Amino acid sequence: MKTDRITVGDALLVVDVQNDFLPGGSLAVPGSERILPVINRHIEKFRALGCPVYLTRDWHPFDHASFRNQGGPWPVHCVADTPGAGFSAALALPEAAQVISKGVRRESEGYSGFDGTDLQARLDYAGIRRLFVAGLATDYCVLNTVLDALKRGYAVFLLRDAVRAVDVVPGDGDKALQTMRRHGAFLIGEERLA
Numbered sequence: 001m002k003t004d005r006i007t008v009g010d011a012l013l014v015v016d017v018q019n020d021f022l023p024g025g026s027l028a029v030p031g032s033e034r035i036l037p038v039i040n041r042h043i044e045k046f047r048a049l050g051c052p053v054y055l056t057r058d059w060h061p062f063d064h065a066s067f068r069n070q071g072g073p074w075p076v077h078c079v080a081d082t083p084g085a086g087f088s089a090a091l092a093l094p095e096a097a098q099v100i101s102k103g104v105r106r107e108s109e110g111y112s113g114f115d116g117t118d119l120q121a122r123l124d125y126a127g128i129r130r131l132f133v134a135g136l137a138t139d140y141c142v143l144n145t146v147l148d149a150l151k152r153g154y155a156v157f158l159l160r161d162a163v164r165a166v167d168v169v170p171g172d173g174d175k176a177l178q179t180m181r182r183h184g185a186f187l188i189g190e191e192r193l194a
Ligand code: VGL
Pocket: 016, 058, 066, 074, 111, 136, 137, 138, 139, 140, 141, 142
């Protein structure tokens, strides 16, 4: 059943599909490699329809406050200009993709793609009203980006087979999906997108 037709005013937002969150990375998200083909199909669909693709990336200073060696919860990951911060080579990056770096300030958590970035300005300039969201990780950067987008008045469609959770505590990912839904996000599978 295809109920959601991609049209003018729609954009694909791909969150943090970076080497450190993939197998072999310092903060590998379980099963993250399995969403790559799904995301690639979404990218191709949006590109073919002339709808923009935005990619956020975690882009931390070497001494980011979220790192364990700085007293934070995470291993060192996605340090700016290192291979771990690079987009996966298996990601079919469109040449017109717009990249938004986040978490660039030492003290800011930067889970949300809107936090300290010009993402909203770019979306509004492009007339985007509906965001289709994919990427990593469901329970952190996807969750916070989606909640921020809803707060800012965008309609949000969470591409449920194109996200994966860290699940530090098992069930965190499912909880995040419920939270996004409760706040007004629509959870949709690939088969729903025409
Ligand atoms: C993320 C933990 C730390 C994410 C980023 O992209 O979800 N998670 N930094």
